[in-house]
Amino acid sequence: MTKEKQVIVGSRGSKLALIQTNWVISELKKLNPGYEFRIEKISTKGDKITDAPLSRLGGVGLFTKELETALMKGKIDLAVHSAKDVPTELHEGLMIGATPTREDPHDALISNNNANLEKLPDNARIGTSSLRRRAQLLAFRPDFKILDLRGNLDTRLKKLETDDLDAIVVAHAGLRRMGYTGPISQIIPFDIMLPAVGQGSLCIEIRKDDARIQKLVSCLNDAQTRIAIEAERALLAKLQGGCQVPIGAHAQIQKHEVFLEAIICTADGGHTIKDSHHGPSTQAAALGEELAGRMLESGGKRILHEIRQEFQSRVDHL
Known part of the structure; x- marks a missing residue:
C-alpha cells in the first residue's frame, strides 16, 4: 500500500x-x-x-x-x-x-437507589471531578456533599459501590458510546445543569x-454540530474559561438560527448568572461572543475573577 x-x-x-x-x-x-x-x-x-x-x-x-x-x-x-x-x-x-454529528450533550445521574436529584436523601454524597457539575449541583441543592471522582467510567461506577457514595454524575454521551446498559436514574435537564462546552461532540x-x-x-x-460548537467555543474563549472555571453552555440550531444558553457559577453554587441569546446560524461565533460579553457585564467578570484568584492561591500553596 x-x-x-x-x-x-x-x-x-x-x-x-x-x-x-x-x-x-x-x-x-x-x-x-x-x-x-x-x-x-x-x-x-x-x-x-x-x-x-x-x-x-x-x-x-x-x-x-x-x-x-x-x-x-x-x-x-x-x-x-x-x-x-x-x-x-x-x-x-x-x-x-x-x-x-453530536451525541446527547446532557449529563446523567446514576444513583444507588435509582433516585433522581430531587429525591436523593438529605446531604447526599455525589461524586464528580467537574467544577461545573459541582457548582450546578450545589445551586440546585446546597445540602449535597460533592466528592472528587476521577477515573474512567468503569472506575467511577465501581467507586459508587465502594466509596460510600449516593450517586455519580457523568456525561450521557460517554455512557452511550461505552455501551452502558445499567440503570440511569436521571438525564439531568438543562434547566438544572448545562453541559460543558462541546460535550457530546x-x-x-x-x-x-x-x-x-x-x-x-x-x-x-456535520454542519449543525459545527455551528453549535463554534458558538459555544466562541463564548468560552471570550470568558477565558478552563477546567477550573464553572461554566456551562449549550447551543442548538433551529431553522437556520442558533439558540445559545450559558451559565457562570461561583464554586459553591451560591451565585449563578444564566442568560441566552439567539440569531442567524451564519453569525454563530459573534453570538457566542455577544452572550459572553453580556454575562461578564452582569456580574460574570467578578465571579470569574474571584474563582481565578482562589485557584491561583491553591496552586501557590501546592
Missing part, C-alpha cells in the same frame, strides 16, 4: 477514547475505501495524573497537548478528541478538520497545510 493511502490516527489510550477513535476510523473507511488506518496511543498529562482534581492541575490542553505535539511533528496525521477537551485557542499550524484535529487529510476527514463534518 502506498504511503498516500496510509493514515496514522492519534488517540488517548483510555477505553472511551479508543471507542471514539475506532468509530471515526470505521466511518472514514466507509467513505474512503482503500485507506489503511493505524492508531497511535498517546498518554496526556490528564491521563498520567489521576490522584488530583482536574481543577488543580491548571493550564489548558490537559488531554490534548501531547497529541497536538505529535501532530505538529508529523508523527500522526490526525487526532481524535472529545470537543470539551480542546482548548479554544489552537496552535497556529493546526485546525479542526471535522466535527461529526468529537473534534478531529489536523494540520492546516495537510490537504490530503483535510479532504479525507471533511466528509465526517
Whole structure:
C-alpha cells in the first residue's frame, strides 16, 4: 500500500477514547475505501495524573497537548478528541478538520437507589471531578456533599459501590458510546445543569497545510454540530474559561438560527448568572461572543475573577 493511502490516527489510550477513535476510523473507511488506518496511543498529562482534581492541575490542553505535539511533528496525521477537551485557542499550524454529528450533550445521574436529584436523601454524597457539575449541583441543592471522582467510567461506577457514595454524575454521551446498559436514574435537564462546552461532540484535529487529510476527514463534518460548537467555543474563549472555571453552555440550531444558553457559577453554587441569546446560524461565533460579553457585564467578570484568584492561591500553596 502506498504511503498516500496510509493514515496514522492519534488517540488517548483510555477505553472511551479508543471507542471514539475506532468509530471515526470505521466511518472514514466507509467513505474512503482503500485507506489503511493505524492508531497511535498517546498518554496526556490528564491521563498520567489521576490522584488530583482536574481543577488543580491548571493550564489548558490537559488531554490534548501531547497529541497536538505529535501532530505538529508529523508523527500522526490526525487526532481524535472529545470537543470539551480542546482548548479554544489552537496552535497556529493546526485546525479542526471535522466535527461529526453530536451525541446527547446532557449529563446523567446514576444513583444507588435509582433516585433522581430531587429525591436523593438529605446531604447526599455525589461524586464528580467537574467544577461545573459541582457548582450546578450545589445551586440546585446546597445540602449535597460533592466528592472528587476521577477515573474512567468503569472506575467511577465501581467507586459508587465502594466509596460510600449516593450517586455519580457523568456525561450521557460517554455512557452511550461505552455501551452502558445499567440503570440511569436521571438525564439531568438543562434547566438544572448545562453541559460543558462541546460535550457530546468529537473534534478531529489536523494540520492546516495537510490537504490530503483535510479532504479525507471533511466528509465526517456535520454542519449543525459545527455551528453549535463554534458558538459555544466562541463564548468560552471570550470568558477565558478552563477546567477550573464553572461554566456551562449549550447551543442548538433551529431553522437556520442558533439558540445559545450559558451559565457562570461561583464554586459553591451560591451565585449563578444564566442568560441566552439567539440569531442567524451564519453569525454563530459573534453570538457566542455577544452572550459572553453580556454575562461578564452582569456580574460574570467578578465571579470569574474571584474563582481565578482562589485557584491561583491553591496552586501557590501546592
